[in-house]
Amino acid sequence: MTHRELGDHTDALAVLMETPNPAQGRICGRTMADLALTGRDEIYERAARAGRLFVPFDAGGWPLDVRVGRHATGVGLNSPGCRPGRGVTIQSLPSLEDLRRDGLGRYLQPPR
Numbered sequence: 001m002t003h004r005e006l007g008d009h010t011d012a013l014a015v016l017m018e019t020p021n022p023a024q025g026r027i028c029g030r031t032m033a034d035l036a037l038t039g040r041d042e043i044y045e046r047a048a049r050a051g052r053l054f055v056p057f058d059a060g061g062w063p064l065d066v067r068v069g070r071h072a073t074g075v076g077l078n079s080p081g082c083r084p085g086r087g088v089t090i091q092s093l094p095s096l097e098d099l100r101r102d103g104l105g106r107y108l109q110p111p112r
Contacts (some may be wrong), residue, residue: 020055021036022035039062039067040063072094075106
């Protein structure tokens with residue numbers, strides 16, 4: 001409820017968005033960088049085949065590029081109307097298709 005409290009009681013423009021993230025799930029295998037990046041997990045694949053998941057899951061997993069793309073799309077669609085007269089200006093936001101095609105790395109600044 002933190003996002004709700006911030007939105008109701010401060011000037012913050014709080015938004016909560018969620019995507020399937022196998023690295024945070026209750027049934028995932030060992031959480032390693034590869035799992036966080038690719039979103040592929042054999043245990044999740046087995047759980048999906050057994051009908052134990054609430055989201056679609058296959059051998060493609062839920063890669064970070066796709067999860068970020070879904071969030072970027074949500075931000076792009078919802079920001080102008082999030083608070084009348086006080087919207088957020090967004091420039092150069094990659095689309096889900098851009099992220100799927102080019103990967104997330106293309107849109108990140110190199111480390112200092």
